[in-house]
Amino acid sequence: MRTLQSGLLLSMMTWCGCCASFASSEAYAQSVPKASTCYVLGIQGMTCGGCAVHVQQGLSKVPGVGDAKVSYENGEASVCVKEGATVTGETLVKAVEKVGYKAKVKRRFQN
Ligand SMILES: [Cu+2]
Secondary structure, three states, X not given: OOHHHHHHHHOOOOOOOOOOOOOOHHHHOOOOOOOXXXXXXXXXXXXXXXXXXXXXXXXXXXXXEXXXXXXXXXXXXXXXXXXXXXXOHXXXXXXXXXXXXXEEEEEEEEO
């Protein structure tokens, strides 16, 4: 736990204490190429906006993922895969589980 950083962030946002790190969403504001495959995942176990960031970080680390948006309010993540990359829904579910949450693929679509 990076307590120094978390203490600093407490003044900036509501923090439930379950998340060890935080990264600016700007880091994930990457452009998604046309005709990429996107997935909508249902996420279980998120208890605050910080959890959504945590899940987003986990998904963004998957090689081939071009863009990941996570909504704590909706309990959903939308993830778009870079063109030519072979990322499966199962891979994304595992990435979410790796950071401590449950996920399942709700929908797959072409962006
Ligand atoms: Cu949280």
